[in-house]
Amino acid sequence: MTSIAIRLSRLHFPVTSLGPGHRIGIWVQGCSIRCPGCISMDTWNAGRGDTTVESVLNAMAGWLGEADGFTISGGEPFDQPDALLAFLHALRTRHSGDILVYSGYPLETLPLQRFAGLIDVIISDPFDAAAPQTLKLRGSDNQRLTALTPLGRDRFTALATERDNDRPQLDVVFDDLAGDAFLAGVPRRGDLLRLQRLLQNAGHLAGTTQDPRQP
Ligand code: SF4
Structure with missing residues (x-):
């Protein structure tokens, strides 16, 4: 299952600005949504970053002992649903940290049933450069933070609040x-x-x- 193909933009540890604690940041490559004003245009092209889920897991292995959780962003993770599923399954079996996934698709359109138990928190909906930006972890206030598990509620309730725009993290x-x-x-x-x-x-x-x- 981990030999499945995935397109990856970058990996980084530690990330402290996209969820609680010290996190492994995983940015996938390829986004078909293309919100005007997106700050990650370099992740749109689906024609690069080819690798495998196994290779990504191997690249992260040395960080797992210190990581509190994972943030998967992009790019659009749900543009690669099979790879995302395999990757999340592998993370769950290797680590007990929380998993946050960003998506530019509206929450109601996401196949969350297929991912049940694999995502603790989802931040959904497309970036809207015309909307206000007052909420933590979000580029625009139309984006919804939804906890899908008790772990997600436990770790993210304190972050579902207003951001301090004088001190962006x-x-x-x-x-x-x-x-x-x-x-x-x-x-x-x-x-x-x-x-x-x-x-x-x-x-x-x-x-x-x-x-x-x-x-
Ligand atoms: S969904 Fe995310 S990566 Fe894709 S265009 Fe919108 S903000 Fe950018």
Whole structure:
């Protein structure tokens, strides 16, 4: 089952800005939803990042002893439902931490019955750049945080609250091999473009992965 194909954008540990504790962040590659203003345009293309569930599990193995939970984002995890199912089954058998999955699909359209017991919390619905942004863990307030298990309720109830936009929480991650940096977490609206301008004004070559379209 773990030899099943999956498209992966990146892995990182520890991530502290996408759920409680020190988490393994898994960003899948490929998103067919394409919300205007999405900050992760680099994850849209489904034509790259090919690997297997087994390879992803092997790459994460050294982190499992220290991890409190997992955050699966993207990209759109439910665009790869078979791979997601195999991956979640494997996580559940290897670790007792909580599992948070992001999806841009409306909650009512997700095949949650098929994933019963495998996801503790889901943050659903497409990013809407015209909606306010006042809630923790979410890019826009139309996105719903739903606990699906007692563990999810236990770990995320305290996070289903208003965010402090004066102190956004982000992890800055450097990729030594590619020479890139990326931000894990949910930045404030416009922060990536502000950061890009700051770096460019300081003479750096800087681009962002934010979709320039506005609704
Ligand atoms: S916000 Fe999420 S669902 Fe929307 S386009 Fe970006 S990756 Fe896809």
